[in-house]
Amino acid sequence: MLINFAGILFDGIAYGSLLFLIGIGLSVTMGLMNFINLGHGAFAMLGGYVCVATMTRLGLPFLAALPIAFIVTALAGVILERALYQRLYQASHLEQVLFSIGLTFMAIAAATYFWGPSQQPVQLPEFLRGQVRVVGLDLGAYRLFLVALVIVITLALGWLVAHTRFGAQVRAAVDNQQAAAGMGIHVNRIFALTFALGSGLAGLGGALGIDVLGLDPTFPVKYMVYFLLVVSVGGAGSMKGTLVAALILGVFDVAGKYYVPEVGAFVIYALMVLLLILFPAGLYGRRV
Amino acid sequence: MTVAAAAPPPQAALHRLPDGRWHRIEICFWLLPPAAFFLLPGYLVLGSQILIVALFALSLDLILGYAGIASLGHAAFFGIGAYTAGLLAVHGWGEPLSGLLLAGALAAVAGYLVSFLVVRGEDLARLMVTLGIGLLLYEAANKAAFITGGVDGLSGVTMWKLLGVFPFDLGGKVAYVYSLAVLFLLFLLMRRLVNSPFGLSLRGLREGGKRMPAIGAPVRSRQVLIFAIAAGVAGIAGGLLAQTTQFVGLEVLGFPRSAELLIMLVLGGAGRLYGALIGAALFMVAQEVLSGLNPVYWQFWIGLLLVVVVLFARGGIMGAAEVLCMRLWRKGT
Numbered sequence: 001m002l003i004n005f006a007g008i009l010f011d012g013i014a015y016g017s018l019l020f021l022i023g024i025g026l027s028v029t030m031g032l033m034n035f036i037n038l039g040h041g042a043f044a045m046l047g048g049y050v051c052v053a054t055m056t057r058l059g060l061p062f063l064a065a066l067p068i069a070f071i072v073t074a075l076a077g078v079i080l081e082r083a084l085y086q087r088l089y090q091a092s093h094l095e096q097v098l099f100s101i102g103l104t105f106m107a108i109a110a111a112t113y114f115w116g117p118s119q120q121p122v123q124l125p126e127f128l129r130g131q132v133r134v135v136g137l138d139l140g141a142y143r144l145f146l147v148a149l150v151i152v153i154t155l156a157l158g159w160l161v162a163h164t165r166f167g168a169q170v171r172a173a174v175d176n177q178q179a180a181a182g183m184g185i186h187v188n189r190i191f192a193l194t195f196a197l198g199s200g201l202a203g204l205g206g207a208l209g210i211d212v213l214g215l216d217p218t219f220p221v222k223y224m225v226y227f228l229l230v231v232s233v234g235g236a237g238s239m240k241g242t243l244v245a246a247l248i249l250g251v252f253d254v255a256g257k258y259y260v261p262e263v264g265a266f267v268i269y270a271l272m273v274l275l276l277i278l279f280p281a282g283l284y285g286r287r288v
Numbered sequence: 289m290t291v292a293a294a295a296p297p298p299q300a301a302l303h304r305l306p307d308g309r310w311h312r313i314e315i316c317f318w319l320l321p322p323a324a325f326f327l328l329p330g331y332l333v334l335g336s337q338i339l340i341v342a343l344f345a346l347s348l349d350l351i352l353g354y355a356g357i358a359s360l361g362h363a364a365f366f367g368i369g370a371y372t373a374g375l376l377a378v379h380g381w382g383e384p385l386s387g388l389l390l391a392g393a394l395a396a397v398a399g400y401l402v403s404f405l406v407v408r409g410e411d412l413a414r415l416m417v418t419l420g421i422g423l424l425l426y427e428a429a430n431k432a433a434f435i436t437g438g439v440d441g442l443s444g445v446t447m448w449k450l451l452g453v454f455p456f457d458l459g460g461k462v463a464y465v466y467s468l469a470v471l472f473l474l475f476l477l478m479r480r481l482v483n484s485p486f487g488l489s490l491r492g493l494r495e496g497g498k499r500m501p502a503i504g505a506p507v508r509s510r511q512v513l514i515f516a517i518a519a520g521v522a523g524i525a526g527g528l529l530a531q532t533t534q535f536v537g538l539e540v541l542g543f544p545r546s547a548e549l550l551i552m553l554v555l556g557g558a559g560r561l562y563g564a565l566i567g568a569a570l571f572m573v574a575q576e577v578l579s580g581l582n583p584v585y586w587q588f589w590i591g592l593l594l595v596v597v598v599l600f601a602r603g604g605i606m607g608a609a610e611v612l613c614m615r616l617w618r619k620g621t
Binding site for chain 2: 030036084087088091092093094095097098099101102103104105106107108109110112113221225228229232236262263265266269270272273276277
């Protein structure tokens with residue numbers, strides 16, 4: 001029973017770390033640019049498809065496909081940001097929501113056109129398959145890899161935000177955009193770079209998540225709620241909040257599906273509404 | 289008396305307080321649906337769908353266009369109405385009008401309860417809470433298959449004769465007239481509502497939420513009231529769909545329905561009542577034509593349309609028409 005519970009906890013953490021990886025970009029766009037991007041899942045989907053395409057068409061190994069997924073999605077992000085998103089930073093939230101729903105619909109249609117409506121398989125390398133025994137627990141090797149990778153990325157992100165000039169500029173722009181611009185920070189350039197980084201991470205998350213979340217054209221809509229949930233519960237613009245919310249969500253979702261499968265996704269949605277009512281600005285929200 | 293007072297500036301003339309008088313264009317507009325009944329007898333099933341969705345879009349216009357409360361889960365109330373009317377008929381009470389009233393009443397009560405969660409937050413929290421409630425209800429209906437039929441839908445809805453005289457026919461004549469009558473009646477009520485002092489105060493809330501309390505308007509209670517009313521109208525639309533199609537599918541509660549509704553409203557132009565009607569009609573006709581070709585391409589085009597409307601044509605079709613009229617009017621003087 002206890003071992004079983006530990007296994008579920010671990011699966012939940014692996015799931016939550018994926019949600020964090022994808023959700024962090026959304027959190028930054030919401031916190032930094034005050035932009036509600038419902039199309040964020042589309043970037044994750046793009047990353048997944050890029051990963052699959054480089055592996056099947058170019059014959060590259062999985063680990064080499066991951067950075068390519070990151071780079072391609074980051075590029076797509078920066079192009080879309082400069083061409084379209086930045087026009088709507090001043091628009092109302094509703095317009096942003098509609099615009100990003102439109103982009104998502106187009107992405108879904110395009111994915112169906114190019115790859116068909118079925119689930120995409122991913123060929124994991126040999127050493128990531130099967131189980132690993134850690135202190136009496138059988139853990140999935142891939143999930144272990146996933147958690148380790150996300151820990152590394154999180155530490156790197158934390159260092160980037162806390163100790164680099166770029167990080168300081170991002171924090172300044174999140175706190176007060178006008179004052180930051182007044183101090184000579186190129187806020188637009190910061191926006192574009194963070195958007196690229198955020199969509200790149202989402203793409204990486206999508207590529208890593210093929211084995212856990214699956215990959216088909218409905219991906220952006222299917223998981224949209226989860227990403228939004230992570231951000232709105234964690235508090236937009238807060239890395240710590242996003243991490244905590246992603247882990248809570250991951251564990252609750254996996255546990256809910258395991259222990260009370262007949263209730264299904266109900267647990268998550270109820271949790272979402274409850275948390276939003278209790279903490280309208282998120283667990284670690286900056287804005288009141 | 290100065291000259292200026294004798295000839296008021298154009299802005300003042302266009303933005304005068306609403307009066308209840310009917311414009312000639314409005315009367316012509318309302319002649320179209322009866323005309324379609326006689327001229328396009330082969331399309332009455334699609335026609336009644338359009339009328340029902342138009343009613344649904346009107347209900348969203350009340351909260352979004354007038355009160356400025358964005359919702360991503362308005363289908364929840366549509367679904368409550370649809371299941372109420374459908375379940376009533378399945379369990380032996382197939383009288384249409386009372387079923388419709390009950391559908392509206394239940395949805396309004398649900399809307400009243402939910403509204404307290406919705407109005408307290410800001411834009412983002414509102415979008416999330418309405419989205420969450422919509423998804424919650426969808427999951428609930430999905431899991432409660434012993435009541436709702438789950439993914440298979442609720443079949444076996446048998447309606448009695450409308451008013452005890454007219455049986456619902458396969459060609460959809462009675463359904464069309466029934467839907468049109470309900471739509472027109474509720475439109476009259478809503479038109480009266482939005483032009484009343486209550487409706488004006490809603491617009492005040494939309495334009496300047498901080499100033500309204502300063503002039504003594506009870507912000508929260510107004511928002512709660514309009515939310516409940518809009519939910520009730522959505523419930524009636526849902527009930528109409530259940531009664532006229534004699535089937536309730538799980539997708540009445542789905543997120544796509546809420547999203548499409550927003551698209552229609554934005555396409556037509558929010559905050560004008562007629563925008564909702566025109567947007568719904570155009571959307572449904574386009575869907576019928578384009579998704580007949582290929583459902584996947586349809587989704588692409590609707591996405592593109594949405595992006596274009598948001599980027600270049602804020603205010604939708606009605607907004608564009610208004611700008612055009614304004615220009616013509618200025619040229620005329």
